[in-house]
Amino acid sequence: MHSSATLLIEVGGILLALALLGRAGRRVGLSPIPLYLLAGLAFGHGGLVPLSASEGFIEVGAEIGVVLLLVTLGLEYSASELVTNVRAAAPAGLVDALLNAIPGAVLALVLGWGPVGAVALAGVTWVSSSGVIAKTLADLGRLGNRETPTVLSVLVIEDLAMALYLPILTALLAGLGFAKGSVVLGIALATVAIVLVLALRFGNWITKLVSADDAEALLLGVLGLTLLVAGIASELQVSAAVGAFLVGIALSGEVAHSATALLSPLRDLFAAVFFVFFGLSTAPETIPPVLLPALGLAAVTMGTKVLTGMYAAKRAGIGSKGRLRAGLALMPRGEFSIVIAGLAVAAGVDAQLGALATAYVLITVVTGPLLARLSDLDRSKRPKRPTTGLFAKRQPDARPAGSTAPTPTPATEGI
Amino acid sequence: MSARVEQRALPGIGVCQDVVTRKGRRIGVLTHRDGHRELVVYDVDDPDAASDTIPLNSDEANALAELLGAPQLVRHLAELQQQVVGVLTEQLPILDGSRFAGRALGDTQARTRTGASIVAVLRQGEVIASPGPSFVFNPGDMMVVVGTREGIDGVAGILRGEED
Numbered sequence: 170m171h172s173s174a175t176l177l178i179e180v181g182g183i184l185l186a187l188a189l190l191g192r193a194g195r196r197v198g199l200s201p202i203p204l205y206l207l208a209g210l211a212f213g214h215g216g217l218v219p220l221s222a223s224e225g226f227i228e229v230g231a232e233i234g235v236v237l238l239l240v241t242l243g244l245e246y247s248a249s250e251l252v253t254n255v256r257a258a259a260p261a262g263l264v265d266a267l268l269n270a271i272p273g274a275v276l277a278l279v280l281g282w283g284p285v286g287a288v289a290l291a292g293v294t295w296v297s298s299s300g301v302i303a304k305t306l307a308d309l310g311r312l313g314n315r316e317t318p319t320v321l322s323v324l325v326i327e328d329l330a331m332a333l334y335l336p337i338l339t340a341l342l343a344g345l346g347f348a349k350g351s352v353v354l355g356i357a358l359a360t361v362a363i364v365l366v367l368a369l370r371f372g373n374w375i376t377k378l379v380s381a382d383d384a385e386a387l388l389l390g391v392l393g394l395t396l397l398v399a400g401i402a403s404e405l406q407v408s409a410a411v412g413a414f415l416v417g418i419a420l421s422g423e424v425a426h427s428a429t430a431l432l433s434p435l436r437d438l439f440a441a442v443f444f445v446f447f448g449l450s451t452a453p454e455t456i457p458p459v460l461l462p463a464l465g466l467a468a469v470t471m472g473t474k475v476l477t478g479m480y481a482a483k484r485a486g487i488g489s490k491g492r493l494r495a496g497l498a499l500m501p502r503g504e505f506s507i508v509i510a511g512l513a514v515a516a517g518v519d520a521q522l523g524a525l526a527t528a529y530v531l532i533t534v535v536t537g538p539l540l541a542r543l544s545d546l547d548r549s550k551r552p553k554r555p556t557t558g559l560f561a562k563r564q565p566d567a568r569p570a571g572s573t574a575p576t577p578t579p580a581t582e583g584i
Numbered sequence: 585m586s587a588r589v590e591q592r593a594l595p596g597i598g599v600c601q602d603v604v605t606r607k608g609r610r611i612g613v614l615t616h617r618d619g620h621r622e623l624v625v626y627d628v629d630d631p632d633a634a635s636d637t638i639p640l641n642s643d644e645a646n647a648l649a650e651l652l653g654a655p656q657l658v659r660h661l662a663e664l665q666q667q668v669v670g671v672l673t674e675q676l677p678i679l680d681g682s683r684f685a686g687r688a689l690g691d692t693q694a695r696t697r698t699g700a701s702i703v704a705v706l707r708q709g710e711v712i713a714s715p716g717p718s719f720v721f722n723p724g725d726m727m728v729v730v731g732t733r734e735g736i737d738g739v740a741g742i743l744r745g746e747e748d
Contacts, residue, residue, distance in 0.1 A: 250595050488630065
């Protein structure tokens with residue numbers, strides 16, 4: 170009885186602390202991700218408040234958090250949307266991968282973390298945060314901008330590339346030899362391909378399977394299917410995250426819409442637990458030694474992201490200001506970088522990688538959205554026009570009183 | 585004549601459509617997945633950037649669309665009637681015992697045989713615009729037929745089963 174009381178007190182305390190942090194962060198326009206990471210660093214071993222009873226719960230919760238992050242990400246896209254985007258934005262996606270993965274890989278090799286560490290850190294620096302970027306674009310009123318589709322296309326390609334990258338990383342991390350590794354990898358890639366084809370061809374059928382008119386049955390159906398597929402994918406070394414992402418892709422239409430609404434609160438809860446868990450598993454004293462490399466890496470890869478965005482926007486025929494906006498928007502790294510680092514650390518790659526990834530994500534996710542606003546500065550300095558002057562003091566989120574329109578829902582709001 | 589609408593898919597968010605006016609201003613509508621819309625006004629100096637975004641709920645969007653669209657439609661119809669002298673619009677019913685009740689529009693071969701077109705069908709207070717050849721008539725439907733006097737009379741004849 171006693172330990173269950175402690176569990177409730179600890180979990181309750183953590184969630185309450187997160188709520189207060191999140192609110193404070195939103196007030197200054199900060200994504201909650203860095204705050205949750207910091208909270209994780211503050212709790213647990215070597216932190217301010219040691220935890221005892223809730224560690225097991227948080228560990229399982231973190232696992233569920235990753236699965237929910239990925240399934241809701243998958244729900245945002247339809248399979249045909251993915252195919253169209255890959256065709257249109259493949260060159261930009263390739264430039265994105267090369268420019269941003271290489272600096273991470275090089276640094277990992279320099280620090281002596283070996284080839285597997287290099288692949289992991291390459292992933293950490295490669296993937297932008299869809300959640301943070303979509304939220305920033307909505308906050309800055311840029312969803313209508315002509316360069317925004319190019320920014321989103323890069324994110325879509327990254328998300329899809331993760332479906333290939335994560336199984337590769339998982340196979341590498343499992344430390345399998347070349348022969349066995351290629352077999353496992355072959356199985357993994359074949360599974361991903363089969364599920365993608367199934368999603369493209371029979372998505373409607375899969376959607377019907379879980380289709381239900383009442384919310385409870387739909388919630389349990391989608392959650393059950395997702396956890397089941399994620400578990401099986403994990404068993405096949407494909408990584409649970411990819412399994413969940415593919416389930417999200419396969420569901421479409423009204424089911425996807427309702428499922429997103431039902432799963433989002435759960436996602437917000439467990440994703441917060443996931444970020445706390447990652448912070449928990451990083452000892453705070455390991456951060457200062459990696460701070461300098463993290464800063465350098467952040468500076469370099471934020472620069473390469475700007476180049477990526479500028480290249481992608483240029484291909485789409487966007488003017489020079491729009492190109493800069495696209496580049497600056499892509500800088501924040503977030504949930505995926507932490508997922509990758511989490512996998513790597515759990516598999517026993519140098520623990521410093523976790524500390525470096527934490528510092529790196531903290532830097533990019535805080536400075537990225539701030540720097541994205543840079544490209545608006547020249548506009549506010551211009552002499553005011555009647556059209557903008559009336560609304561000059563408007564906050565990005567403010568809407569006229571009495572308006573019943575819902576706020577824009579970015580891809581993963583709240584994360 | 586008609587303005588060019590540019591459409592951009594926003595994966596995960598929705599779709600944005602915009603129009604560039606004769607004077608070079610860009611104005612657009614952003615439709616989110618959940619159906620709510622935003623009116624987007626683009627910057628004069630930087631036509632890639634939205635200088636203002638106005639969220640609209642469905643009532644507001646409908647009101648705005650009516651303000652912009654309805655007078656246009658009325659004028660367009662009036663122009664059509666003036667322009668094309670000798671072309672008439674008439675409504676012809678599908679009666680209860682009609683040989684075409686329950687059969688497809690294509691079966692009438694109205695356009696091939698008379699030159700007149702069935703441009704819409706009125707059914708229980710609803711307008712079904714541009715019905716295709718596979719459209720099946722119900723008894724009580726009202727066809728809107730456009731054509732010359734002879735053409736429309738021809739269609740009426742087909743309906744009565746005179747020309748066969």
